[in-house]
Amino acid sequence: MSATLLEARNLCISFGGVQAADGIDLDVRDGERLAIIGPNGAGKTTFLNICTGYLTPAAGSVRFRGHDITALAPRTITRMGIARAFQSPQLFHEQCVIDNLLLAAAARERAWNPFRPLRERPERDEMVALLELFGLAEYAASMVDELPEGTRKLIDIAVALALRPQLLLMDEPTSGVSSLEKFRIMDLLVNALAVQGVTSVFVEHDMEMVERYADRVAVWSSGRIQSVGPPDQVLTDPAVMRDVIGV
Amino acid sequence: MRLVRFLPAVLVLAVALLPLAVPWLKIILTVALAKGLAVLGVVVLLRAGQVSFGHAMFFAASAYSAAFLMQGFGGMDLAVLLLAGTVCSGAMGAVIGLFVVRYRYIFFGMLNLAFSMVLYALLEKMFHVTGGSDGMAVGRPTYFGFELARTAFETALFYTSLVLAGAACWCVHRFLRSPLGEALSAIRTNETRLEYLGISARRVLLIAYVLSAALAGLGGTVIAVNQGVVTPDLGYWIRSGEFVFIAILGGAGNVLGAFAGALVYELVRFYAAAMAADVWQMILGFVLLGIILFASRGFVGLYQDLVAVAAPGRPGRERGRKR
Numbered sequence: 001m002s003a004t005l006l007e008a009r010n011l012c013i014s015f016g017g018v019q020a021a022d023g024i025d026l027d028v029r030d031g032e033r034l035a036i037i038g039p040n041g042a043g044k045t046t047f048l049n050i051c052t053g054y055l056t057p058a059a060g061s062v063r064f065r066g067h068d069i070t071a072l073a074p075r076t077i078t079r080m081g082i083a084r085a086f087q088s089p090q091l092f093h094e095q096c097v098i099d100n101l102l103l104a105a106a107a108r109e110r111a112w113n114p115f116r117p118l119r120e121r122p123e124r125d126e127m128v129a130l131l132e133l134f135g136l137a138e139y140a141a142s143m144v145d146e147l148p149e150g151t152r153k154l155i156d157i158a159v160a161l162a163l164r165p166q167l168l169l170m171d172e173p174t175s176g177v178s179s180l181e182k183f184r185i186m187d188l189l190v191n192a193l194a195v196q197g198v199t200s201v202f203v204e205h206d207m208e209m210v211e212r213y214a215d216r217v218a219v220w221s222s223g224r225i226q227s228v229g230p231p232d233q234v235l236t237d238p239a240v241m242r243d244v245i246g247v
Numbered sequence: 248m249r250l251v252r253f254l255p256a257v258l259v260l261a262v263a264l265l266p267l268a269v270p271w272l273k274i275i276l277t278v279a280l281a282k283g284l285a286v287l288g289v290v291v292l293l294r295a296g297q298v299s300f301g302h303a304m305f306f307a308a309s310a311y312s313a314a315f316l317m318q319g320f321g322g323m324d325l326a327v328l329l330l331a332g333t334v335c336s337g338a339m340g341a342v343i344g345l346f347v348v349r350y351r352y353i354f355f356g357m358l359n360l361a362f363s364m365v366l367y368a369l370l371e372k373m374f375h376v377t378g379g380s381d382g383m384a385v386g387r388p389t390y391f392g393f394e395l396a397r398t399a400f401e402t403a404l405f406y407t408s409l410v411l412a413g414a415a416c417w418c419v420h421r422f423l424r425s426p427l428g429e430a431l432s433a434i435r436t437n438e439t440r441l442e443y444l445g446i447s448a449r450r451v452l453l454i455a456y457v458l459s460a461a462l463a464g465l466g467g468t469v470i471a472v473n474q475g476v477v478t479p480d481l482g483y484w485i486r487s488g489e490f491v492f493i494a495i496l497g498g499a500g501n502v503l504g505a506f507a508g509a510l511v512y513e514l515v516r517f518y519a520a521a522m523a524a525d526v527w528q529m530i531l532g533f534v535l536l537g538i539i540l541f542a543s544r545g546f547v548g549l550y551q552d553l554v555a556v557a558a559p560g561r562p563g564r565e566r567g568r569k570r
């Protein structure tokens with residue numbers, strides 16, 4: 001059994017009466033792909049927000065490779081090796097795609113020479129290669145806000161990967177693309193994760209995707225984890241089918 | 248119409264040669280360059296989408312530091328004054344910056360205004376130290392070791408300012424294209440992503456703030472020795488507003504906009520004040536209205552449009568960047 005990378009214990013947080021996290025316990029193992037499923041408002045994004053320091057839980061703790069990261073700022077957690085892609089893409093919309101990636105690479109390398117242009121960074125080829133993994137190299141010079149939502153979501157993931165994280169958290173990575181394209185894009189994504197050897201957690205609504213791409217799946221329901229395990233076991237559990245999948 | 252491409256170079260040359268033809272203009276041109284340096288500071292912050300309505304405090308701080316040094320030592324060299332003024336403003340920027348970089352937009356602007364009002368009040372009320380609203384006289388410093396006569400000094404100061412302006416433009420231009428400068432504009436577009444790259448938005452803004460304060464300081468020293476007197480008016484909020492006005496007039500998209508704006512502003516002000524004393528502010532007001540309504544990228548934007556018209560199909564300089 002592989003080592004635990006991220007360890008969440010008894011996370012609790014509520015927003016004006018809504019218990020968005022109500023005693024969440026979850027381990028993310030080194031090297032795995034963990035899917036999170038659950039109905040709208042179950043607290044999936046909230047969990048990612050707590051793990052990355054965007055929200056501080058009322059109770060509980062998060063440990064990453066043994067270090068307590070519960071009350072740290074997002075930038076500190078990012079520097080420790082957790083990157084994040086968002087439910088709605090967070091990019092620098094007045095800069096072109098490659099500049100978005102290069103800024104991530106410069107942040108990773110802590111390259112702050114004030115007289116050396118970002119565009120002359122030596123990581124440029126590496127970033128183009130990263131775009132190629134997603135089949136997006138042709139958009140390198142495009143302005144971010146000229147691209148469709150699905151493409152921007154992939155670029156958001158590429159930006160996160162440009163940081164060379166150990167753990168990548170993704171919030172519905174394929175939600176912006178047509179269902180026909182989903183598998184093709186997920187194949188690209190999984191390949192990109194494998195190339196870098198990144199452990200990943202992804203929130204997903206499509207059960208087919210979970211079955212095909214997740215090593216384990218955690219089922220969220222009203223701020224709690226209802227069950228966790230391999231997809232073939234969890235997704236056939238009658239309680240899960242009733243509460244989450246709705247059959 | 249390739250010639251349009253050389254317009255900036257021609258203008259710089261014209262400014263450099265103008266004082267030879269019209270000697271008395273050099274005082275005004277030096278004022279314009281000094282203000283241009285402060286405006287450049289404002290332009291740096293505009294990159295992050297932040298407007299400081301108090302930047303004249305750094306202008307005044309370094310002007311007074313020059314006055315104190317001249318008075319305290321009974322004379323000083325220009326090089327020392329420039330260095331001391333810049334360092335002094337930069338240090339003040341670091342301290343004030345610790346507070347203001349926590350805020351954005353209207354709060355950022357107003358907090359800067361508040362600090363500048365405090366400084367203004369101090370300069371005016373501490374009569375026995377600062378001379379109150381009469382200010383302090385600033386003698387003529389030596390020029391890199393040489394004692395110069397008045398006209399010679401004015402000429403030397405003008406060309407020194409021109410070189411400083413050029414150096415400042417180059418440095419800021421490079422800075423804005425460096426990862427730090429790109430992170431600065433990312434503060435305007437997506438601070439959340441910036442934090443999630445592991446970059447502290449506050450620290451980036453603080454560095455920019457210190458740079459912008461130092462630039463205002465450089466300009467402040469120039470204006471102090473150019474005028475031979477410093478008064479609290481140098482730090483008044485109207486002066487801060489003027490810097491923002493010029494930044495918009497010139498266009499914040501390019502470092503040259505700061506100086507183009509400052510030169511036009513000073514020349515219009517000078518001639519309009521002489522020929523139409525009662526309405527010159529109205530004239531400037533209409534010019535700014537026109538700029539905001541029809542050319543929101545300022546003089547620089549107008550020039551870039553001109554280049555695009557003269558050489559269609561050529562990629563613009565600002566390719567891959569929209570503002």
Ligand SMILES: Nc1ncnc2c1ncn2[C@@H]1O[C@H](COP(=O)(O)OP(=O)(O)OP(=O)(O)O)[C@@H](O)[C@H]1O
Pocket residue numbers: 015018019020038039040041042043044045046047087
């Ligand atoms: N910052 C916040 N302030 C107030 N309420 C919040 C906040 N964040 C989340 N909530 C609430 O907490 C609950 C869980 O929200 P969360 O975004 O985590 O759900 P989710 O599982 O990601 O849902 P979806 O599938 O719609 O993305 C919701 O009721 C939401 O309204």
Ligand SMILES: [Mg+2]
Pocket residue numbers: 044045046087171
């Ligand atoms: Mg969500």
